[in-house]
Amino acid sequence: MDSIIEAFSKAFTLIINFNAELLGIIFLSLKVSGTALVVATIIGLPLSALISFKKFPLKGLFISVLNTFMGLPPVVVGLFVYLLLSRSGPLGFMGLLYTPSAMVIAQTILALPIIASLSNSAIVSVEPIVKQASMTLGATTLQVSLTIIREARYGIMSGVIAAFGRVMAEVGAILIVGGNIAGYTRVMTTTIALETDKGNFELALALGIILLAISLFINSALHLIQKKGMAQTNR
Amino acid sequence: MSLKLAVSNIWKSYAGNNVLQDCSFLFDIYGTYVIMGPNGCGKSTFLRICALLEEPDAGEINYFSNNNALKKDVELRRKITLVLPKVGIFNATVFNNTAYGLKIRGVKHIKIEEKVNSALDFVGLIHKRHHNALTLSSGEAQRMGIARAMVINPEILFLDEPTASVDQKNIEIIEDMILKIKKQGAPTVIMATHDTGQAQRLADILLEIKEKKISLL
Ligand SMILES: Nc1ncnc2c1ncn2[C@@H]1O[C@H](COP(=O)(O)OP(=O)(O)OP(=O)(O)O)[C@@H](O)[C@H]1O
Numbered sequence: 326m327d328s329i330i331e332a333f334s335k336a337f338t339l340i341i342n343f344n345a346e347l348l349g350i351i352f353l354s355l356k357v358s359g360t361a362l363v364v365a366t367i368i369g370l371p372l373s374a375l376i377s378f379k380k381f382p383l384k385g386l387f388i389s390v391l392n393t394f395m396g397l398p399p400v401v402v403g404l405f406v407y408l409l410l411s412r413s414g415p416l417g418f419m420g421l422l423y424t425p426s427a428m429v430i431a432q433t434i435l436a437l438p439i440i441a442s443l444s445n446s447a448i449v450s451v452e453p454i455v456k457q458a459s460m461t462l463g464a465t466t467l468q469v470s471l472t473i474i475r476e477a478r479y480g481i482m483s484g485v486i487a488a489f490g491r492v493m494a495e496v497g498a499i500l501i502v503g504g505n506i507a508g509y510t511r512v513m514t515t516t517i518a519l520e521t522d523k524g525n526f527e528l529a530l531a532l533g534i535i536l537l538a539i540s541l542f543i544n545s546a547l548h549l550i551q552k553k554g555m556a557q558t559n560r
Numbered sequence: 561m562s563l564k565l566a567v568s569n570i571w572k573s574y575a576g577n578n579v580l581q582d583c584s585f586l587f588d589i590y591g592t593y594v595i596m597g598p599n600g601c602g603k604s605t606f607l608r609i610c611a612l613l614e615e616p617d618a619g620e621i622n623y624f625s626n627n628n629a630l631k632k633d634v635e636l637r638r639k640i641t642l643v644l645p646k647v648g649i650f651n652a653t654v655f656n657n658t659a660y661g662l663k664i665r666g667v668k669h670i671k672i673e674e675k676v677n678s679a680l681d682f683v684g685l686i687h688k689r690h691h692n693a694l695t696l697s698s699g700e701a702q703r704m705g706i707a708r709a710m711v712i713n714p715e716i717l718f719l720d721e722p723t724a725s726v727d728q729k730n731i732e733i734i735e736d737m738i739l740k741i742k743k744q745g746a747p748t749v750i751m752a753t754h755d756t757g758q759a760q761r762l763a764d765i766l767l768e769i770k771e772k773k774i775s776l777l
């Protein structure tokens with residue numbers, strides 16, 4: 326019991342003192358997950374628009390696969406990216422394994438189906454009258470599509486935030502492709518996993534607390550956005 | 561009236577049920593046309609087809625300017641507009657809803673400001689311009705729908721039951737607006753209603769959809 330209390334007090338000391346190692350780890354976590362999120366959104370949003378507005382063969386199957394991929398196990402993605410980037414793999418020549426870039430790639434793959442799939446459901450659930458109204462006001466086909474996407478914005482934002490929550494919390498993929506190298510690829514979740522293993526509870530606990538705080542922040546933002554989206558669709 | 565609308569022998573059915581059957585009419589003079597008929601007779605369907613939102617199964621819709629048939633492209637669609645019975649409000653402020661048609665036409669910001677404010681003034685909603693339009697009452701929503709249609713200076717304004725779910729006070733406001741439009745001289749209004757009194761108050765030309773056809777009343 327005493328050791329737990331001691332670990333907590335040391336953890337808080339680390340947080341309060343803005344410990345440099347701690348800050349570096351937090352910063353890298355945010356950078357890797359944030360970049361993955363931006364890339365996944367840049368690819369995922371147009372992809373979801375394409376799925377929503379275009380008809381193509383096996384569309385239903387495609388959407389089902391995308392939905393399934395929302396729950397991809399991170400370790401499997403890690404393994405897959407590892408095989409791609411390892412020296413003998415097809416992209417091995419790029420020398421990306423055990424770099425932050427590899428971690429971004431893995432997390433992009435995790436985030437993409439979530440963003441694409443949730444954006445797609447947000448877009449298709451925009452009421453048809455919005456499309457009709459924009460047509461009656463003289464919108465071109467492209468303008469109609471953009472208007473529908475704009476109407477779906479709260480649902481799309483929810484998707485992006487959900488994806489952020491998932492990549493911030495995952496450890497399996499980035500551990501495999503990043504390797505938890507101190508000062509280079511060490512992020513919050515991998516540190517927690519490995520420091521706990523080594524019995525270094527203070528740092529792990531400090532990061533755990535901060536991760537929880539970030540998670541709380543993400544979920545509050547999600548809740549707020551969903552509430553805002555709700556309140557304004559009472560018609 | 562510079563833009564003429566010829567409806568020629570159109571047919572329309574939904575799920576095998578004919579709604580319009582060999583329906584023809586020429587809208588060729590300036591004024592307010594009011595289309596009457598009971599619920600479900602096909603007024604909305606007729607207006608949606610005229611406003612180029614839907615295609616007829618058979619027959620043709622043609623717009624003429626100086627006796628030339630116009631191509632049914634965006635340019636033509638931008639000369640006409642239809643206010644839907646439920647308006648179709650965007651999740652944005654009253655101002656931005658009303659400005660929509662101008663924004664997509666690439667109109668300059670200052671010009672948009674001026675036109676939207678004067679249209680909102682016209683429909684008595686200027687004090688609500690920063691409110692989210694989804695919070696408007698149905699009467700206010702209808703008025704905003706008319707403002708949103710008017711800012712683009714259409715040559716033909718289609719109104720589908722503009723007073724269907726609206727209280728007496730708002731009915732009067734909306735009817736006054738339609739009479740004001742008539743006095744201004746533009747645009748031509750083609751509207752549907754099942755309110756006989758309203759039809760008589762507003763119409764220059766009274767029409768009726770009966771037995772799946774449109775005719776003068
Ligand atoms: N999209 C649609 N799908 C299936 N049936 C439709 C559709 N639109 C209209 N109908 C049918 O066509 C008929 C005519 O409908 P319409 O809305 O044109 O009538 P209306 O004269 O406008 O009626 P109201 O006075 O109630 O507005 C109705 O029987 C309706 O059920």
Ligand SMILES: [Mg+2]
Nearest residue numbers: 603604645721
């Ligand atoms: Mg109707």
